[in-house]
Amino acid sequence: EDKVVQSPLSLVVHEGDTVTLNCSYEVTNFRSLLWYKQEKKAPTFLFMLTSSGIEKKSGRLSSILDKKELFSILNITATQTGDSAVYLCAVEAAGNTPLVFGKGTRLSVIA
Amino acid sequence: NAGVMQNPRHLVRRRGQEARLRCSPMKGHSHVYWYRQLPEEGLKFMVYLQKENIIDESGMPKERFSAEFPKEGPSILRIQQVVRGDSAAYFCASSPRVGADSPLHFGNGTRLTVT
Numbered sequence: 001e002d003k004v005v006q007s008p009l010s011l012v013v014h015e016g017d018t019v020t021l022n023c024s025y026e027v028t029n030f031r032s033l034l035w036y037k038q039e040k041k042a043p044t045f046l047f048m049l050t051s052s053g054i055e056k057k058s059g060r061l062s063s064i065l066d067k068k069e070l071f072s073i074l075n076i077t078a079t080q081t082g083d084s085a086v087y088l089c090a091v092e093a094a095g096n097t098p099l100v101f102g103k104g105t106r107l108s109v110i111a
Numbered sequence: 112n113a114g115v116m117q118n119p120r121h122l123v124r125r126r127g128q129e130a131r132l133r134c135s136p137m138k139g140h141s142h143v144y145w146y147r148q149l150p151e152e153g154l155k156f157m158v159y160l161q162k163e164n165i166i167d168e169s170g171m172p173k174e175r176f177s178a179e180f181p182k183e184g185p186s187i188l189r190i191q192q193v194v195r196g197d198s199a200a201y202f203c204a205s206s207p208r209v210g211a212d213s214p215l216h217f218g219n220g221t222r223l224t225v226t
Contacts, residue, residue, distance in 0.1 A: 042219045
């Protein structure tokens, strides 16, 4: 059975800190790994990773995938209170298979 | 271009009633996925549909739950004879096609509360 494990489950940091969120996975016929940010409503798409070692970057957020060790990290530098959210990691297998999500990491950034 | 639209945003039902949740995918998207989220939990897959076809319903309970995506109109997730354990946020997502270059786009969800 495909599985996604995220750590830590929750994290509290101060504004300006840098955080690293972890996602490990087990999936048959891996296609891609995705990161989403969920505040109070819809999960919003952040990154899709398909190749090892290539960093994807968007502003203060970046992510990288290691297909050999089966994990990904999401980095957020110079955190702001607006980064407070649940960050969800999901994996997609080849074929018509749905995304499998981890339980998420709840990040709280305090001023 | 409107995003994925779900309604209602909040739904309160008494035990034993029926709940109908609606999802209109993004324009041009023909694949719809329903996920359920319990408090402090991730998103759990329920069902995947294309127009007029159920592709994968492996995550949906065998009883009381059904889903459809007709040729015209929104996708409907129907829960009959609701119980307290059905209380959750139900999210719909859509994509234009299956493939590594088409991430799912989610709606704002319907929060179902069963009293």
